[in-house]
Amino acid sequence: MSDLDQLVATARADFDAAGNPAALEDAKAKYLGKAGRVTELLKGMAALSPEEKKSRGAQINVVKQQIESALTARRQALADAELQIQLKAEALDVTLPGRQAGLGGLHPVSRSLERIEAIFGSMGFDVADGPEIEEDWFNFTALNTPADHPARSMHDTFYVDTVAPDGGGHLLRTHTSPMQVRYAVQHVKKHKTLLDAGQAMPEIRVIAPGRTYRVDSDATHSPMFHQCEGLWIGENVSFKDLKSVFTDFFRTFFETEDLNLRFRPSFFPFTEPSAEVDIAFSSGPLKGRWLEVAGSGQVHPNVVRNFGLDPERYIGFAFGMGPDRLTMLRYGVNDLRLFFDGDLRFLSQFR
Numbered sequence: 001m002s003d004l005d006q007l008v009a010t011a012r013a014d015f016d017a018a019g020n021p022a023a024l025e026d027a028k029a030k031y032l033g034k035a036g037r038v039t040e041l042l043k044g045m046a047a048l049s050p051e052e053k054k055s056r057g058a059q060i061n062v063v064k065q066q067i068e069s070a071l072t073a074r075r076q077a078l079a080d081a082e083l084q085i086q087l088k089a090e091a092l093d094v095t096l097p098g099r100q101a102g103l104g105g106l107h108p109v110s111r112s113l114e115r116i117e118a119i120f121g122s123m124g125f126d127v128a129d130g131p132e133i134e135e136d137w138f139n140f141t142a143l144n145t146p147a148d149h150p151a152r153s154m155h156d157t158f159y160v161d162t163v164a165p166d167g168g169g170h171l172l173r174t175h176t177s178p179m180q181v182r183y184a185v186q187h188v189k190k191h192k193t194l195l196d197a198g199q200a201m202p203e204i205r206v207i208a209p210g211r212t213y214r215v216d217s218d219a220t221h222s223p224m225f226h227q228c229e230g231l232w233i234g235e236n237v238s239f240k241d242l243k244s245v246f247t248d249f250f251r252t253f254f255e256t257e258d259l260n261l262r263f264r265p266s267f268f269p270f271t272e273p274s275a276e277v278d279i280a281f282s283s284g285p286l287k288g289r290w291l292e293v294a295g296s297g298q299v300h301p302n303v304v305r306n307f308g309l310d311p312e313r314y315i316g317f318a319f320g321m322g323p324d325r326l327t328m329l330r331y332g333v334n335d336l337r338l339f340f341d342g343d344l345r346f347l348s349q350f351r
């Protein structure tokens with residue numbers, strides 16, 4: 001092998017040994033750089049005759065081209081290898097199962113609230129919402145339960161600030177009944193002109209579902225629970241209407257005609273007479289058992305007066321029921337706390 005062929009072979013071996021672009025550029029300098037071997041060869045031609053220069057020059061040029069093409073080839077090989085590494089690192093295995101988007105669902109109590117709103121909505125009831133931090137006046141005093149009334153002890157109240165004897169002060173509402181007063185007062189304001197002219201006012205028909213609070217916690221009580229208030233006031237609204245509304249409501253809610261309803265005498269300060277509402281299924285696992293589902297009654301004249309209405313002319317009924325309890329009955333759940341523990345093993349069963 002001539003010294004020139006030897007040079008090309010060494011250069012190739014050097015280039016092949018360079019494991020990365022920086023090493024390859026160093027190797028290139030050794031041959032093609034200013035002080036490189038090829039440059040040395042060209043300098044060495046200075047002493048040659050013109051004839052010799054011609055043939056030697058041509059040989060050196062061939063060598064230079066061969067080294068350059070070896071360099072280019074090695075550059076390409078290194079770039080290809082790098083690309084392969086990068087592709088491998090960023091490889092997507094399209095056969096892997098995708099990341100699942102968690103399937104959410106409505107909370108079972110929210111489902112009940114939606115059903116309650118839809119059913120009462122279909123019977124012409126408006127849906128109202130109000131504050132959970134309530135004024136003592138709306139929660140108790142306006143509902144015929146003044147500060148010294150013994151019925152206040154029926155509610156284990158979370159007080160926010162001190163209650164003044166005149167009904168000032170705030171608490172976490174113990175029931176949704178304050179919404180009766182809030183809604184009725186607005187309704188009366190809206191129809192003031194009619195009322196002032198002694199004309200009939202459109203009936204009040206409203207439900208007010210929402211969160212309520214009492215200092216209580218066991219399998220059937222939670223410090224936070226839900227209630228749904230109802231109010232229907234007109235010139236001629238009676239218990240008969242209450243019974244038919246309730247019967248329709250519960251039969252629709254539980255999706256069965258095999259359901260009976262009874263009123264059991266009771267006491268609430270804001271109604272007179274008052275009744276506890278019980279339902280019983282005539283088939284199914286709860287067959288024949290009377291289940292308490294709501295409190296109700298004819299709105300007390302003092303409360304009607306607090307609405308801003310004349311109790312001699314306006315009369316009607318109110319009720320309060322527990323959507324949590326209805327949900328327990330509908331799905332056969334026996335511990336209320338499960339609804340509020342936030343355990344997905346329980347909640348995801350209702351998706």
Ligand code: DAH
Pocket residue numbers: 174175176177229230268270271294295296297298317318319320321
């Ligand atoms: N607010 C009552 C409670 O929490 C439930 C209730 C009973 C509401 C009778 C009413 C009613 O509107 O007429 O125990």
